[in-house]
Amino acid sequence: MFGKIKDFIHLLKNIDVEALNKLAEKVDLPAVMESVSKLNDVQLAGLMKMLQHGNGAKRVLPPVDGDFYDISHSLNDEDRALQLKVRAFMENEIQPIVNEYWLKAEFPFEIIPKLAALNICGLTYEGYGCPNRSFLMEGIVAMEMARIDTSISTFFGVQSGLAMGSIYLCGSETQKQEWLPGMQQLTIMGAFGLTEPEVGSGAAGGLTTTAKREGDTWILNGQKKWIGNATFADVIIIWARDLDDNEVKGFLLRKGTPGFTVEKMHDKMALRIVQNGLITLTDCKIAESDRLQHADSFKDTAKVLKMTRAGVAWQAVGCARGAYEHALKYTREREQFGKPIASFQLIQNHLVEMLSNLTAMQTMCFRLSELQDNDLLKDEHASLAKVFCSLRTRDVVSKAREVMGGNGILLEYNVARFVADAEAIYSYEGTKEINSLIVGRAITGFSAFV
Known part of the structure; x- marks a missing residue:
């Protein structure tokens, strides 16, 4: 205890003389010292923390980052660089305009040349100008896009996945040569x-x-x-x-x-x-x-859907991550009762629940992409990820809106878009019920489809 009192005295000594004189005019310093000497360790620690905070000591906060288990660290340098390149594009080119175009329900066609310059369309295909990268990287790209805006991620998934994928998997060589190079460069839209x-x-x-x-x-x-x-x-x-x-x-x-x-x-x-x-x-x-x-x-149509369904699960991760990161940032800046609401227990509980769901989704999708890269992906693998991730995303965006209070429904705070878009992810590329039956058939041996 003596050491903590010495710290307290040292703190007072660091106050300039003029400030100390002003303090002496307001309080009885000898009486304060006598009261301090009677405090126990816990009380002294609390007093020191309060005084240090009030004395201008700047609190260093951890970064706002939804990758709690450091999934990105598993990427090689080339893939990590591409991830950050896509992130920069989304943050610099899409984030500033997304709410405007959301309100107008229009597409920002001016971004297409810049998107094409990233050279990520047809990411996993071989030939035809395509980069021939991993399915894991394709998922990471989908996540990074959806982290800022699910609409842009969906547009890209249609172009690069469903449309190009149909031609890549089911087209003749002549058809591939005619369409895929232009689609890869986004000069032909699909x-x-x-x-x-x-x-x-x-x-x-x-x-x-x-x-x-x-x-x-x-x-x-x-x-x-x-x-x-x-x-x-x-x-x-x-x-x-x-x-x-x-x-x-x-x-x-x-x-x-x-x-x-x-x-x-x-x-x-x-x-x-x-x-x-x-x-x-x-x-x-x-x-x-x-x-x-x-x-x-x-069955041939289903091959296309199986290939792209993993990307939809990654989109769900991105949607949840965007909502979580916006909500976390908001709670650290928003003050009520004289302190950031992130310091309140109930808010921290919501944030931890959101992060738990998000982390589970990320690790599931990471393993899903590993299966796909090793040619071990089955329909039920993709379906289980779609079921779980789209369901959990709903929960994450709901809590994100909740911790932001009334501001959570305002477009300027961004989370409202994620709340709405989570509903679309929940339904497209197979509803929860249909994907559940695919998994159920795989684990029971009985088909419950009508």
Whole structure:
């Protein structure tokens, strides 16, 4: 105790004389010293902490970083550099404009040349100008994008994953040569048309969009809904049911094809920057040469979905991470009752719960990408990650909004976008229920699908 009293006296000695004289005018210093001498160790420690804080000692806070288990440290120098390059692009080019475009529900086309310069489109593909990097790196890129804005991440996932992936996995060499180099450079924009107004989860066996072959021409009729990038895409992958064999086939629908119309969908509460379209096909003629030559059934469609579903799980991680980091920063700056609300127990409990969910999601996705890089990925692996991560993201963004109080619903504080976008992630690329049944079938040996 004597040592702590010496510290207290030393602290007083460091106060300049003028300040000490002013203090003596307000308080009885001998009486203060007598009272201090009667304090126990705990009381003295608390007093010292209060005095040091009031004496201008600056508290050094840890960095705001959602990577609590240092997943990024497992990357090699080249991959880490790419991660930081994408992060800088998102923070410098997207963050300043994202709320403006969110309100307008428009897409910032001016970013496309800068995005193309990152050379990350078709990241995991070999040839055609693609970088041929790991699936882990593809997931990290998806996370970094969604950490700032899930809409931009979704736009990129459609272009690089679903649209390019369909051609890469199911197209002929001629089709790959025609489309992939331009799509990789973002000079050719793509979209992926599977979901329909009345068919979402039942796409495997219930597509109402039909294709009828007449010589070397296919006649397509039907509608597609929720098709991201559809309003401006140069090529749209259309999945339709062949009337002759009842199998699902894929087609390259070129922009401006007669019989094709697209209407922009309005009034969305989530992913507002993504330009979703309602496509109508009326006796739309597509040449046999524009049919995906290696897409003969829904099993081929499923290959594309399996490849990209891991990326959606990583998007969920990014959405949760963005919300968590904004919330953490806010609670350290927002003061109530004379101190930052981050110093309150209930706020810290919320933050730790958010971080626990986020860390579990990150480590799951890291292992998922390892499986994919080692060609061990199964449908149920991707589905389990989609179920868990999209569900936990909802919880993280909800708590992020909660710790921010009323400000959590204001766009300027950013978290409101993540709250809304988490709902879209929860549903697209297979709902929780459908992905749960995929996992359930794998672990029980029984299919519960109708």
